[in-house]
Amino acid sequence: MSDVIVEVSGLRKAFGTLEVLKGIDMSVRRGEVVCIIGPSGSGKSTLLRCVNLLEEPNAGTVVVNGFEMTDPDVDIDRARRGIGMVFQAFNLFGHLSVLENLTVAQRKVLKRDRDEAERIAMRNLEKVGLAEKAGSMPAQLSGGQQQRAAIARALAMDPAVMLFDEPTSALDPELVGDVLTVMRQLAEEGMTMLVVTHEMQFAREVADKVLFMDGGVVVEEGQAAQVIGEPRHERTRSFLARVLNPVHAGE
Amino acid sequence: MAMSRRKRAQVIRGVQYAVLVLAILLVVLLADWQTIGSQFFNLEAARTQIPEVITTALVNTAVYTALGFAVGFGLGLVFALMKLSSVGPYRWIATAYIEFFRGIPALLVFIALGFGVPLAFNLKFDVYSTAAIALGLVGSAYIAETLRAGIQAVPKGQIEAARSLGMSAARTNVTVVIPQAFRIILPPLTNELILLTKDSSLIYLLGLFRDDFELAKFGREGLNATNSMTPILLAGLCYLLITVPLGHLSRYLEGRTGRKSERGLKVTA
Numbered sequence: 001m002s003d004v005i006v007e008v009s010g011l012r013k014a015f016g017t018l019e020v021l022k023g024i025d026m027s028v029r030r031g032e033v034v035c036i037i038g039p040s041g042s043g044k045s046t047l048l049r050c051v052n053l054l055e056e057p058n059a060g061t062v063v064v065n066g067f068e069m070t071d072p073d074v075d076i077d078r079a080r081r082g083i084g085m086v087f088q089a090f091n092l093f094g095h096l097s098v099l100e101n102l103t104v105a106q107r108k109v110l111k112r113d114r115d116e117a118e119r120i121a122m123r124n125l126e127k128v129g130l131a132e133k134a135g136s137m138p139a140q141l142s143g144g145q146q147q148r149a150a151i152a153r154a155l156a157m158d159p160a161v162m163l164f165d166e167p168t169s170a171l172d173p174e175l176v177g178d179v180l181t182v183m184r185q186l187a188e189e190g191m192t193m194l195v196v197t198h199e200m201q202f203a204r205e206v207a208d209k210v211l212f213m214d215g216g217v218v219v220e221e222g223q224a225a226q227v228i229g230e231p232r233h234e235r236t237r238s239f240l241a242r243v244l245n246p247v248h249a250g251e
Numbered sequence: 252m253a254m255s256r257r258k259r260a261q262v263i264r265g266v267q268y269a270v271l272v273l274a275i276l277l278v279v280l281l282a283d284w285q286t287i288g289s290q291f292f293n294l295e296a297a298r299t300q301i302p303e304v305i306t307t308a309l310v311n312t313a314v315y316t317a318l319g320f321a322v323g324f325g326l327g328l329v330f331a332l333m334k335l336s337s338v339g340p341y342r343w344i345a346t347a348y349i350e351f352f353r354g355i356p357a358l359l360v361f362i363a364l365g366f367g368v369p370l371a372f373n374l375k376f377d378v379y380s381t382a383a384i385a386l387g388l389v390g391s392a393y394i395a396e397t398l399r400a401g402i403q404a405v406p407k408g409q410i411e412a413a414r415s416l417g418m419s420a421a422r423t424n425v426t427v428v429i430p431q432a433f434r435i436i437l438p439p440l441t442n443e444l445i446l447l448t449k450d451s452s453l454i455y456l457l458g459l460f461r462d463d464f465e466l467a468k469f470g471r472e473g474l475n476a477t478n479s480m481t482p483i484l485l486a487g488l489c490y491l492l493i494t495v496p497l498g499h500l501s502r503y504l505e506g507r508t509g510r511k512s513e514r515g516l517k518v519t520a
């Protein structure tokens with residue numbers, strides 16, 4: 001069982017009267033890359049945010065890395081240490097340098113000393129190609145650089161699983177590639193990843209499994225080539241048609 | 252009306268200068284320079300004010316203001332946190348408090364505290380306590396709103412990022428929210444300090460002994476004693492001695508937050 005890093009069952013979430021997740025079951029195994037695709041408003045972000053309990057589910061259980069996140073008595077801060085999260089809007093700490101962004105949680109949460117924290121931070125900055133930006137402030141970086149720094153910040157905590165919520169959606173097209181390259185490399189190294197994305201090419205090439213969500217349920221799931229290449233459901237087909245051929249989407 | 256843009260700008264600038272010159276001329280012609288010289292720049296009268304206008308009055312103004320600001324900040328923080336609380340009654344109490352003290356003149360607060368409360372509770376405050384409490388109450392409503400706005404101005408994503416890294420709520424506040432809120436609130440807080448400096452003049456209502464005089468009261472006593480406007484001018488200059496540097500500090504702090512990114516850019520790029 002320890003092979004399953006994320007286990008979601010019967011997950012329900014409503015905001016007021018708006019039911020956003022209507023019973024989700026899914027799992028991510030160690031070393032697996034799972035991509036979640038689906039139209040806007042289908043509940044993808046909410047699902048991801050329920051995994052590390054940024055949103056509190058109304059029903060169902062979420063178990064991550066051995067922690068039952070939905071247990072009211074769980075040590076949530078300890079559980080979250082093992083779950084890296086990358087946001088669409090980067091969310092680097094604006095008042096701290098890039099290096100400090102990577103060391104602050106290592107030092108305050110993991111209690112690593114300054115030298116060790118900085119060593120680990122630099123190793124991760126090198127990994128995402130930003131070693132020379134260690135002293136910069138986030139506002140001085142391009143969006144792509146900020147997102148790579150945010151990935152490095154999460155990695156510095158040695159998480160068991162990484163959650164990505166549309167990490168490239170806020171980026172100019174020419175900056176998307178750098179971020180996807182980093183994510184690809186992570187996947188190759190065997191990182192367990194749960195990725196909400198609109199990058200179908202990435203999902204097709206990197207994902208072990210793809211989930212298509214619509215209206216708060218998982219409509220279809222399976223191997224990437226199957227879900228994206230030969231979708232079984234009509235809703236998946238029409239969604240993919242719109243995404244893969246955006247000229248006709250009128251967006 | 253075929254005027255070029257440059258031509259029109261020239262005309263507009265010319266008119267502005269003409270109005271300015273006219274206004275200055277009017278003041279110069281209408282003013283009674285003889286009296287102004289003897290009234291406002293009377294060295295004899297000025298000499299009677301020195302050094303107490305600094306050693307007593309300026310110091311007292313600064314002390315009253317500092318005490319009031321300290322109390323106001325403490326109260327303001329409490330009410331700001333209450334207003335942000337998830338407990339309804341806390342929010343209502345804080346809202347009522349803030350609206351009340353923001354809405355009534357400082358003058359009334361001083362009268363209530365100087366005369367009403369001693370009557371009602373059979374208490375007698377000394378000057379420092381009254382100044383601290385009255386100015387504190389007056390300032391706290393604005394300070395509470397400033398603090399609340401500053402805390403709320405920190406983007407939610409910053410908090411979520413901190414929590415997702417395993418920081419506790421308290422750790423997140425200390426490490427992420429407060430440092431960023433601090434930068435936002437420093438300029439308005441400095442402005443509030445300037446307002447309190449001026450409001451501290453209301454303490455004269457309590458009936459002060461000479462050692463407790465602050466600048467405005469000291470200046471007026473000087474006016475009565477010397478029959479000259481010079482003490483008032485002196486007191487005014489002393490206020491500026493406090494408020495102008497504070498204003499510059501406020502603008503400097505405001506600028507620094509904005510410039511931070513440019514400064515580092517030169518280093519790295």
Ligand SMILES: Nc1ncnc2c1ncn2[C@@H]1O[C@H](COP(=O)(O)OP(=O)(O)OP(=O)(O)O)[C@@H](O)[C@H]1O
Nearest residue numbers: 015018020038039040041042043044045046047166
């Ligand atoms: N905090 C909230 N309060 C109220 N409604 C919310 C909240 N967060 C999300 N919702 C609603 O829940 C629904 C699902 O939102 P969610 O962000 O999970 O969708 P999504 O699939 O991630 O969409 P997108 O592709 O646009 O990011 C939407 O209708 C959204 O308006």
Ligand SMILES: [Mg+2]
Nearest residue numbers: 044045046166
């Ligand atoms: Mg989303």
